[in-house]
Amino acid sequence: MNAQILPLTSSAISHPLLDTAALVASALQVVDTEARAIELLKSRIDDNFLRACQLMFECPGRVVVSGMGKSGHIGRKIAATLASTGTPAFFVHPGEASHGDLGMITQKDVVIALSNSGETDELLMILPVIRRQGIPLIAMSGNDSSSLARLADVHLDVSVPAEACPLGLAPTASTTAALVMGDALAIALLEARGFTAEDFARSHPAGSLGRRLLLHISDVMHTGDKIPKVGIGASLSEALVEMTRKGLGMTAVVDADDRLLGVFTDGDLRRALDDHEVDLRAAKLGDLMTTRAKTIQPDKLAIEAARLMEDFKIHALLVVDASGALVGALNIHDLLRARVV
Incomplete structure (x- = not known):
């Protein structure tokens, strides 16, 4: 059942203890307060930020992010953003680190520790061990005189x-x-590494971008006996039987060596x-066939087939190799099933 979107009027509120004006004023105050907090970060993109970027960029291992409570939730998001934008990273819970997970951190890594107060006990318990191993430490806190800030190589x-x-x-x-400071680090590093949309797709293969940038024609096309094809001397009835059996709305017309000569489609049938x-x-x-059939090669991206179909207002394509031999076929339904379009 679809939720009804109510207008911003007092009629949207039915509870006697809820005041529409107060709710709106409270929400606007929150937005203003957080916007001011973000605005202040601009002055803190300084030498410390650059040093943090350098430590992370030159890190031969992974960036390990840790934090407790709400800082831990933000830390998980920062680690996930880093990992998906070209900087290998993962999150370690500081409480679990004291009971064995500290072994996940190596001397090749860099640690980012988050604590607004800079005095979180669970973090301070594990940081001396990290420092003794010579692991670079980046602190992110709201107190530059805190224990965490003093232990760190870089304080943000x-x-x-x-x-x-x-x-x-x-x-x-x-x-x-x-969170915004973490995003700033991740995106600065993304650009420094020359991270591309294709790189992003490789870490998001199940996403729509991943499918558009990674899925090739060879991954979705029909091959072998599933390709509709007949010889140039085939009758109309033979072509219709082949089209019906293979269900792609067309059939290729080939010579004895399976080289493509043309295509016969539902449109050709109607014209005949x-x-x-x-x-x-x-x-x-x-x-009866169309001699200038639209084709594509198997190593092309599936999204290119979708563009061809859209440009030429067709619903199917034949796939040929570099020599012109027929190797596959696909239609718009194959692209829909693969969620390319």
């Missing part, structure tokens, strides 16, 4: 003037600032039926 200041929470208790603006000069019983497919 993500302090905020105030939380959006009116009680000043729930992490709101501070977590937003940390409308041409009173054509003897449908005696006509051979060589007289």
Whole structure:
């Protein structure tokens, strides 16, 4: 059942304790507070930020992100963003690290530790071990005189003037600032590495972009006995039987060596039926086919087949190799099933 979108009026509120004006004012205050917190980050894209980028760029291992509570949730997101944009990264829970997961961190890694106060016990317990191993440490906190900041090789200041929470208790603006700083690091590194859309697709093969950039014609085309094809001397009835069996709405017309000579489609059939000069019983497919068939090669991207079909207003394509030999066939339904279109 679809939810009804209500207009922004008092009629949208039925509970006697809810005040429409107060709700809107509260929401706008939150947006303003968090927007100011983000704006302040511009002045903190400084030498510390550049040093953090350098440590991460030159890291021969992986970037390990850690944080407790809400900072941990932000840390997981930062690690996921880094990993999907060309910087190998993963998240380690500081509590679990004290009970064995610290072994996941090697001397080739770089650690990013998040704590707004900079005094989170679970983090401070594991950081001396990390420092003794000579592992570079990047701290992200709201207190540049904290224990975490003092232990770090680089401290990124993500302090905020105030939380959006009116009680000043729930992490709101501070977590937003940390998240944005993490995004800034990830995107700066993405551009420094020359990370491309194709690289992004390789880490997102199940996503729509991955399918568009990674799926080739050879992955979706019909091959072997599933290719509709007849010889140039085939009759109209033989062609119709082949088209019906293979279900692609067309058939290739080939020579004895399987080289493509033309294509016969549903459209060709309709034109033949409308041409009173054509003897449908005696006509051979060589007289009825379209000789300039639209083709594509198997190593092309599947999205290119979709563009061809759209450009020429056709619903199927024949696939040929470099020598012109027929190797496959596909139609728009194959692309739909593969979720390319």
